[in-house]
Amino acid sequence: MDINALINRINELSRKDKTIGLTPDEVIERTRLRKDYLDNFKRNFRQQLDSIEWTDEPKKEE
Numbered sequence: 001m002d003i004n005a006l007i008n009r010i011n012e013l014s015r016k017d018k019t020i021g022l023t024p025d026e027v028i029e030r031t032r033l034r035k036d037y038l039d040n041f042k043r044n045f046r047q048q049l050d051s052i053e054w055t056d057e058p059k060k061e062e
Contacts, residue, residue: 006037
């Protein structure tokens with residue numbers, strides 16, 4: 001499932017929970033989708049951090 005579809009489904013379940021409530025299966029689905037979203041976010045953030053390169057030269061003492 002791509003990230004946009006994942007977010008859309010999480011939001012759909014959230015709106016339903018606020019109005020009429022969720023079935024037990026939907027609660028499980030929402031929990032799984034939230035975990036998938038957070039795992040994806042963490043993985044992408046880690047990739048960004050790993051791609052950072054330091055460019056400052058160390059100071060030379062005179």
